[in-house]
Amino acid sequence: MMPDPRSRRSMLVAALGALSAVSGYSAPPNEPGRQFPRVKVALAASHSLYHLPLTVADQMGFFRQAGVQLEWVTHESGAQALQSVLAGQADVMAGAYEHLFGLHQKGQPYQSFVQMSRTPQVSLGGSLRSGKAWQSFSDMRGARLGISALDSTTHWMACQWLKRHAVSLDEVMFVEVGSSTGVLDALRSGAIDAVCNPDPIMHWLEQKNEIRLLAETRTLTGTRKVMGGSVPGASLLAHVDYLQRQPERVQALTDAVVLALKWLPSAGITDILKTVPPSHWSWDRTAYLGAFEKLRESYAVDGLVRGAEVKRAWELHAALKAFPATTRIFPERTYTNLFVQAAHASQRLRSRMAG
Secondary structure, eight states: OOHHHHHHHHHHHHHHTTTTTTTOOOOOOOOOOOOEEEEEEEEEEEEEEHHHHHHHHHHHHHHHHHHEEEEOOOOSSHHHHHHHHTSSSOEEEEETTHHHHHHHHHEEEHHEEEEBSSOEEEEEEEESSSOOOOOOOGGGTTTEEEEEEEEEEEHHHHHHHHHHHHHEEEESEEEHHHHHHHHHHHHHHHOOOOEEEEEEEHHHHHHHHSSSEEOOOOHHHHHHHSSOOOOOOEEEEEHHHHHHHHHHHHHHHHHHHHHHHHGGOOOOOOHHHHHGGGGGGSHHHHHHHHHHHGGGGGSSSHHHHHOOHHHHHHHHHHHHTTTTTTOOOOOOGGOHHHHHHHHHHHHHHHHOOOH
């Protein structure tokens, strides 16, 4: 069951209260050894550009400034990350918005409380080792298609592309390969003929002539071609009980991500090199930066979830999944903007006070 209006009002009061009445807000000092409340965040492809806002917020100290410490619970796919949250092994999930539709269909009231991207940020390409020409999606018939996992954003987007190009899902064999070195191993061993994954690995494979790209949602243009417009991409998701019980921690997470989203549009190549750990571009630093430039416009502008984009994503996902006619999902209940609105209000007030 979803919270009633009184619960929503309580959540707003709690979120605003987490700002220390806003006017008295000051970032906690980064004192050596100081203990901050800990939040476990489950995610897949932790070194990918999919989670760059989280990387920036972590490396630039925004989480600690907001008064929270993160513990990363890493997985090979978003589906596995979600399962760890459902099992109580993590508090929050960083992942694809579409997970919320399946959760609500099962009666699990999770919500997105801050949006990190406005495209799915994955691409699909055919292996140039397979012997296929890869001139169109018709070449996908009979292919073994590598995805991070079933019921992950790589799986859903691959299905959207296949459906749009009139290729039956029965004509493709989906193979779970994860989102890291397993992709390379599968491609080079011939275990898969094509792959759908996030960047930077897809851009790296393209630059190394390992794959020929057939479609992408790393840009707004590419996303509009398959989705008809922008859709919510990577988000931070949590159960409504957690949002109500731990509003200060949720607000701290939101504040930090909003700051990272404000920093990203003007970040230059040197800024990225100084901020992102070298381990994140282990494939190739040049390819990582090249992928970032292609993805730059895909990141969320302000962290707000927009109802029209959620509705578009739900309609496409519902058509793909063929949910039973009895299934009733209210897209507007899959998100809350209370914490993002409070973050912007706090930052505007601090700017005025500083001025």
